[in-house]
Amino acid sequence: MASWIPADKKRNVIPRWRDFKPTIELGELKPVAGTKKETAPASPSPFHTEKIQNWESEKTVKNAIELLNSSIVLDDQEHSLSTATFLNKSAESSRPLKKVAHQIIYPTDTDTSFEQLLDFDKFDIIIGKKIQRLRECLNHNPYNSISWIELARLFLIIGKEQAAERCILVATQLAPDNRYISRTGSRFFTHIGDYKKAQQILKANVAFKADPWLLSADIGIASLNNKSSYNIKIGRELVASRNYSPFDLNELLSALATEELNSGSIKNSKRLFNESLINPNDNAVAQAVWAGKHITNLNLNQGLFDRTPHIFEAKAYHFYYNKLWGNAYSSTMQWFIDQPFSSDPAVFGSFIATSVLEKYDEGIKIAKIGLKSTPNDFTLLNNLAFAYLKNNNIKEAQLTIAKIHAESLSDYQRVFYLATKGLLLYKLSQVEAGENLYNEASNLADKTKNKKLQLLSDFHHLIAKVELQTSEQNLLKLDRLVKELEPMNEIYLQDVLNNLVKKLNSGNMPEA
């Protein structure tokens, strides 16, 4: 059986690591409001004044060029526009001047560099091209720390963790005081499980104790490591100082709220979560959606979902819990493009595709791409094997199952592993052995006192049985299990059962 991140799994406020361009667009790289200095307005530059005079007395291309350059540099929008309009129309104007003039007159984003990663068949080619381009850029511009980070991200997506680490180390050495570099560097080391190094990178930033974006990451990473950050007090002080905008504080508030929730202080946690939702980013909203399972009446309204950009993770879960499977799947795919190195969207996407929508080919592709960056991820391997089995590709399923390190699995994971292996044996017509494995899975779930898991295992066992041989009795049992599991947040099973019944009625299944 396939799995995903259960709702009761702990979630922490870890920085997102997306492309540089969307990160800028989301406003996460603005200087924090607390560092704003009051400066006297600059006196007009005598050169600029003279260029304006020249332009006003004679509208020539030369005067327009001089004033355009000066106006762009000195933020004189009035003269930027007037000279750009002149140069855009002038027959004497050069191509680059016309291009810049056009950009000034019609300031729309014409960037088309973002390639559609959803084309799974071309995924490797697209990533390969991007890597090649970045390598060329870095040959010329080796001090570009952001390109090193971008390269690291691409390496991580294709599972080259060591190459990614080298790039991250170069970037953090080149620009230890840049927020984007520090946050993404720490995100990388969180990904590979080196929490100490992740926190070191954040602390090496000179602005660490004054920048809520860095403190929130530190608190989130400590929490992920089941520890409490030493900087919670400083975080609280920053919040109390009222020097920062609600947006600058949203992740910090969310991280502090999670800390309060973990320590059982629901009231404080609710207050902080609600404050974090005044002007949140997608990470804070996703955190609040997660916390909503533990705290009632958080200020999560539709408006928040509509106005928060890149809110794919939160939307995916939101749609899922509202049984809008198609929407949940497309949001998960957007989340996956946004964070392709993260196993979470790949896990959730492969789960929805395989278990809910029964799009096994899609589930296989997503899981395979997800496995590039996290090749040993049990959930992804298990989901992939399950998708192969449902697609009747027994050989690939066997190979995938063989890659799972069964010895290192937790009891929880082992239940899924045994159930998937049970299905494999059913598919190999070793019904008795398969039944034994399913029973073993159910018993293990019972032993670990996980009722939901036990019922889920039984449900999948019955599905396997029915798929092999239809039985009214088993269908009734399945119906009972669906009803039992529904209050436990396993809301998709009714659809699975309905699909099964449809298939039986259409004669796609063997009759009893």
Added chain:
Amino acid sequence: MSTLTQPNPALMLAGKKLANNWEVIDLIPKNPAGTGGNFSHSYNVVNWATGEKAFLKALDFSKAFKEADPVALINKLTGLFQFEQDVLERCRNKRLSRIINLIDSGMVPAEEGSDIPVPYLIMELASGDIYKQLDFSKINHAVNLRILHSISVALFQLHNNGIAHQDVKPSNVLVIENRPHKLGDLGRADLRGETTPYGLMAFAGDLSYAAPEVHYKAVSPDWVFKRIASDAYQMGSMIVFLYTQLSMTAIMKMHIAPEHNWTNWTQTYREVLPYLYVALEQSIDFFKEFVDDKELAEKLGELLFQLCDPDPNKRGHPKTITGKNKTISLERYNTIFDRLLKDYEMKALKLKLN
């Protein structure tokens, strides 16, 4: 008697005979001539003994009398004029071949009906600045490379003599008939180890062509990394200008996110540098798009990465800026531009012969 009622003597020099056989021909109208000081006027002059034509820059004190503190302003103008004359004399004495030549200097004494003398400088005559040579509809690589070579040599000559130009821009690159281009307007220059009128300023030239550290107010205290680095950046900016008619600073500004540009950035230069490297790369990509010779575009792009590095401590040729005794020197660029020009001419010749 009010000075306002007096004719302005600095505008009355046409037809005058000056010392050393110079005769003033006519006043050069100001606005079409483009940028220049507000307190000076330009004339064509001729030496009637030798027939040499030249350019005269006359200091106009009369405007100063209309200002709030005329004494202070006259004092300042005199100092600036004297400084420019000193720098030009120094360049002449050192025989700096790519710097506009100071031929003579003097003063027209106050005459009847006027209380104001007119100091002047006579310099070699240029036929205009490089705007005259640029054909915006068609790139002329040979002309561009010749200009770049001349600027590089001129700056190297200045730097070798402890002078930083500080205002390298198209209107200060002068076209000399049948001879290489020369760099003019040394009024904003700074001298190493000496007190100069603009020595205390982070940057004295035209801000449209200034390096990013100037805009972010993060100029190094070290003379080389403040002044020579600034000239090196402006050299790079001239490469961009010749192909796009835009300064590197203007293009970079268009590629920097609003929250990171100098108008809005409130944190340290170190923190903003990573974003400037991204903007530099995008700006160079923009530049390369408009150089129709792809091989040349790559080579010039490489030079731009070196000359326009947003970190002045990393600016310049890799062989001089790295290592123990790191410094910024444009010497290697003289050879590079010379080679690029010869290679291009050879390539053009081959194409012609084929």
